[in-house]
Amino acid sequence: RLALTVARNLYKLMAYKDEYEVARLAVDPEFAARLTEEWGEGATPRLKLHPPALRAMGMKRKIAIGPKAMPAMRALARMKRLRGTPLDVFGYAHVRRVERALLAEYRDVVRRLTTDLQRTGPGGREAIWYDTAVELAGLPDMVRGYEHVKLDNVERYREELTRLLGSLRTAEPPTPSR
Template identity: 75%
Template structure:
């Protein structure tokens, strides 16, 4: 899309085909998830890592090793595109979802979504809510409300799991900034293979954060413990 192309323009021309492919797939998703500015911020952060990682004595290396940039590209996206209520609504309306439903179950098959929003659970709702075709207008309205995400008007954002998801994103962005600053200060040549391997392991840690609600929160605890261990090893 034109919006995705504009966001992707922030990735340097020196980036490898692999990194460009990884980023391009995710830029489209982030534009749809939030907006073009959100996707452009993602590209800018990945490019900052790639730029710091591939410079040696102020000169780009050739070929340019990009394991850290690739790890950040995959895992920053994971934290930026967490599946909240707005995103679930958008995905439920995705034409590809409807096409896949017809392919798997036959033309005219009807899907019913079973949802249990954390905000409603916190208010005491014990059972999941079933959403069928008649709920689609409400889902369209909810999907259009994505711009409320993370603002004081985001009623879903007050749930514990949503607050934690935003905290994880802020923490990861801060980590990436620190790694970039460190590389710019010392240069990749000033960091041995052990440091670089630990940095990549840190960047890949969000893959631990899987599941929903209580399962996810338990994995967050493990994630933060491992983060503290690796940051101590990084020095």
């Protein structure tokens, strides 16, 4: 249970939808085929986006971009190699920094949990610790939404993380197995 929960949630934290991923999805040929299938050959798709740069300048509404913007979207999709580098202009946004910090925090929590669990054996208090470890490993599932919704959920996640880690600290430590 723990391994599957960690794998799912680690993937979730690593696979967030940033600007490069949105661009990749927008120019995906399968996406275009689904649009044509659903809306017909002559339909003109428009993507509704709220770019962080425009939001920072005070724009409150999304903008619609059409087929003329697809070359720029293709270029942006290819720029995903910049993700996480100093040249990643989107990576400086607060929400992107929080997303990267969450990944590092989660890896640290998983290391602590697995180290503690390696010292335990089956049964009794150890089962309680294991169940709490699985619950801790599943907490990233709370982090959903975009921008301020996501940031609010990160606060809730961190509060719950602190509470559960505290419950492990105050509980009687597991007896090492021999």
